[in-house]
Amino acid sequence: MDFPLIDAEPIWLSLQLAGVTVVILLALGTPIAWWLTQTRSRFRVVVEALVALPLVLPPTVLGFYLLILLGSHGWVGGPVQALTGSALSFSFTGLVFASTLYSLPFVVQPLHSAFESIGKTPMETAQSLGASRLDAFFSVITPLARRGYLTAMVLGFAHTLGEFGVVLMVGGNIPGKTKVISIEIYDRVEVLEYAQAHILSIGLLIFSFLVLVMVYSINRRLPMQVT
Amino acid sequence: MWVVVWIMALPQLAWSGEVYVAVASNFLSPLKEIATRYKEDTGDRLILISGSTGKLYAQARHGAPFDIFLAGDSKRPALLEREGMGVIGTRFTYAIGALVLWGLERVQGEESLAQMSKGKLAIANPKTAPYGRAAQQVLESLGFWKKLQPSLVRGENIAQTLQFVATGNAMLGFVAKSQVEDPRFKFKGSHWEVPVDMHEPIVQQAILLNRGLANSSAKQFLEYLHGAVAKNIMRSYGFRFLEE
Known part of the structure; x- marks a missing residue:
């Protein structure tokens, strides 16, 4: 056989995808989670439901609509193609877009419960001492919510690593661009290359187990409100 | 009882x-x-x-x-x-x-492949799908296999390959003639029937x-x-x- 037993490219790609997605999700999830904590708007439940949608929807629904959206005729893919010359489907950027939607609840929900448990007092105290809201948020709230942030990062990362259905539908199985670990495992199993499939699967199994052990240790004293 | x-x-x-x-x-x-x-x-x-x-x-x-x-x-x-x-x-x-090269826009034989600069070319996964294997053989016999690597996307099976092109996500695709000849298939487009000597039957x-x-x-x-x-x-x- 002319290929090595294990190809590092899909692993590296999955790690990159998960890393980039988590960074985007923290930036996106923080204001959403904070707004959910503060608002009395009746749209709150609507936003909460939207955020939680990827938890209950089959990946095929997300995959189907992303395929339509991201293609060169799609609402998102069209303008992007006009700007950059290539559509989003079958690209790493497309997968980042998909993963951001797919893993959104896994970041927003831990942040939301962390902000809720902090309550209103620290923010009010900081403001009464003359801090601006933004300043107070970053110097008081964020440190207090560090467990929530840690949980959000770990879960968002792990969940993106475990993504399969959506990538199968919009990825196109391109080595180095969209062929992530889960797709690689699927491919190996399909052609009965069980040795390679085992190595990757066991690796992912151990990694995911360690991640969950970590999440539960972080939250030993905080109630888990992830799902 | x-x-x-x-x-x-x-x-x-x-x-x-x-x-x-x-x-x-x-x-x-x-x-x-x-x-x-x-x-x-x-x-x-x-x-x-x-x-x-x-x-x-x-x-x-x-x-x-x-x-x-x-x-x-x-x-x-x-x-x-x-x-x-x-x-x-x-x-x-x-x-x-029979294998065909299909696209929503006009397909002109191997020229369409030679002119591919942007856009994607969909084939079925050559490892699991016979039509994907045939597509790989065609690209190899035309000398395009290496050159078109950056444009290739692989469908999990021939149905997904067709779907990649039909949704406009890929520009061209090697699919089965049976798919484009399907009377219920509503996409117009055009196709080029690949000469049988370009791949194993x-x-x-x-x-x-x-x-x-x-x-x-x-x-x-x-x-x-x-x-x-x-x-x-x-x-x-x-x-x-x-x-x-």
Whole structure:
């Protein structure tokens, strides 16, 4: 056989995808989670439901609509193609877009419960001492919510690593661009290359187990409100 | 008491007159048509499970409940026969497939491939899908395989490959002629029929699996595939036959 037993490219790609997605999700999830904590708007439940949608929807629904959206005729893919010359489907950027939607609840929900448990007092105290809201948020709230942030990062990362259905539908199985670990495992199993499939699967199994052990240790004293 | 007898009889009831057929994605549409006619003619029902030939082979090898396997190649049925999962002597070529290059815009033979600079070219995964393998052979014989690597996207099976092009996510795709000849296929576009000397012939074989040995309907259906009704339907989808 002319290929090595294990190809590092899909692993590296999955790690990159998960890393980039988590960074985007923290930036996106923080204001959403904070707004959910503060608002009395009746749209709150609507936003909460939207955020939680990827938890209950089959990946095929997300995959189907992303395929339509991201293609060169799609609402998102069209303008992007006009700007950059290539559509989003079958690209790493497309997968980042998909993963951001797919893993959104896994970041927003831990942040939301962390902000809720902090309550209103620290923010009010900081403001009464003359801090601006933004300043107070970053110097008081964020440190207090560090467990929530840690949980959000770990879960968002792990969940993106475990993504399969959506990538199968919009990825196109391109080595180095969209062929992530889960797709690689699927491919190996399909052609009965069980040795390679085992190595990757066991690796992912151990990694995911360690991640969950970590999440539960972080939250030993905080109630888990992830799902 | 009667309930118990009834429940015990259930598997037998379901058994007679039902055939579980694993079918390569390229042959799903014609087989649906054949299944309708078959039901009218015999009263027996076909239950169709479609996917890439490689995937169905792996499932059959691990005891998936299929009576018959209609593959997109001859390699996998032969393997099943050799591995003792298929019934020896039941394997035969039911059709010869044709490969086309299809796109929503105008397709002009190999020129369309030579001119590809942006956009994606969809093929089925050559490892699991016979039409993907044929597509790879065409690209190799034209000298485009290396050059077009950055443009290639791989469908999990030939149905997904078609879907990549139909949704506008890929510009061109190597698909089965049977897919674009499908009367229910509503996308216009145009296609180029790849000359058969550019790839190994796509010899599609069927085999009776061990599970189907006890199912008389399964054997009857394999006979039916040889008949004029089935062949006429296959011909309308662009399939050819060994004797032609």
